[in-house]
Amino acid sequence: MLLLNSFIYYGIGYFILAENKNSVELLGLFTLTNAVIHFVVSLIIYKKELADRNLFYLILAMVITFITIAVPVQLNGGWVTIFWTVEASVLFYLARVKNIAIYEKLSFPLIFLAFLSLLQDWSSSFDYYGNNLAITPMLNVNFLTACIFIGCFIWMFKVSKQETEKPAEWPWMRQILSYAIPSILLLTVYITFRLEISKHFDKLIQSTRITLHQRIGTDDPSYEFNYNYETLKTAWIYIYTLFFASALNYYNTKKLKNSKLAIANLIINLLVVAIFLTHGLLTLSELRDSYLSSENKYFNISSFNIGIRYIAMAFFALLIVQCYQLQKSGLLKKDFKTMFDYLLYISILWIISSELINILELSGTQESYKLGLSILWGVYSLFLIGMGLAKNKKHLRIGAMVLFGITLIKLFFYDIYSLSTISKTIVFVSLGALLLIISFLYNKYKHLIIDDVKVED
Secondary structure, three states: OHHHHHHHHHHHHHHHHHHOOOOHHHHHHHHHHHHHHHHHHHHHHHHHOOOOHHHHHHHHHHHHHHHHHHHHHHOOOHHHHHHHHHHHHHHHHHHHHOOOHHHHHHHHHHHHHHHHHHHHHHHOOOOOOOOOOOOOOOOOHHHHHHHHHHHHHHHHHHHHOOOOOOOOOOHHHHHHHHHHHHHHHHHHHHHHHHHHHHHHHHHHHHHOOEEEEEOOOOOOEEEEOOOHHHHHHHHHHHHHHHHHHHHHHHHHHHHHOOHHHHHHHHHHHHHHHHHHHHHHHHHHHHHHHHHHOOOOOOOOOOOHHHHHHHHHHHHHHHHHHHHHHHHHOOOOOOOOHHHHHHHHHHHHHHHHHHHHHHHHHHHOOHHHHHHHHHHHHHHHHHHHHHHHHHOOOHHHHHHHHHHHHHHHHHHHHHHOOOOOHHHHHHHHHHHHHHHHHHHHHHHHOHHHHHHHHHHHO
């Protein structure tokens, strides 16, 4: 009844003020006044002990609710996010440390509201080329807001790990928060610095603006930008993502040793590897093509477009190493050795194939990439056969045979129509020689394969 009475009064008052243009600016003050009134009532109840503590906490919760409503009514932008985040963290702390259940219930929606408010702040902070304003990385309101948000969520994460004296009234809510708080924290840390990288390159693009002649039929001039920075921005975001996934994996395997986070590490690592091998390498190829082409008459493209490729490769190798550390850490319940082998050897094949094309493009012999890839894949199949025999790994031998079969299909149905007679001869002789070597290895080391089969049986 108390709650119903308070909110009916507030709703009627809000409607009356909102309908009048002269009083619409007083909505925040009206909401805050409601909070003050309830605070005075709660203070009287507490001082004179007119009721038990539950009623006191209920009225105090209404004070907090009205203050929460007053913030977006009166303020906007990052201030709303900061206030809601600090409020949520304080309520969460009091709920867990002082065992005030109603405060945890209040903090639950506030945690998600604060995150949604932060997402809204980010969505309104994008810079556009052509304007005269550029957001300075690390020295902007959104970054400060995000840092406060991260600090509060780190505090809540530490508090959530402490044991409480009383069991939770709503166990499902505590279960959700145990996953939501660290998930939101990690996502916020990643996006915060990713956006700062974007702002840095957006500022660089803005600084390269060249004013050209006026557009036909208008008084507005046209502009030219160095869009190579846009592709570099994407490449650096991939490098940052590889580093972030590696650092998170390292922190968990060496310090936290959390099995639930290990599953998240595995999923994140596989996702990042897949995206880098597909779109990431394509971005690096675009940088190479931009360096080799001379179409841009306004800007010079440096050889860093080529060098950044190997920086990205180094961080990709770091992530693969961290995948190996995760696999042998024992945090994952299942044995992922076979899956790691597939991940490792497919990644190596993908990378060396991309590097072969890169070298051929730089040398100006890109028309030979079909011939080169067929021979490379054949040699790699031989390498996998050797590894499979040496380490008694059946899946590597099967993978090698599949790859060799794909190479032959590629040769007969794709390569052969565009290759010259000499190229065809080279490919057929090379693959034939590789096939003979593979047959020789199988005959020489067939006892290892037989022993391997017996062990499996």
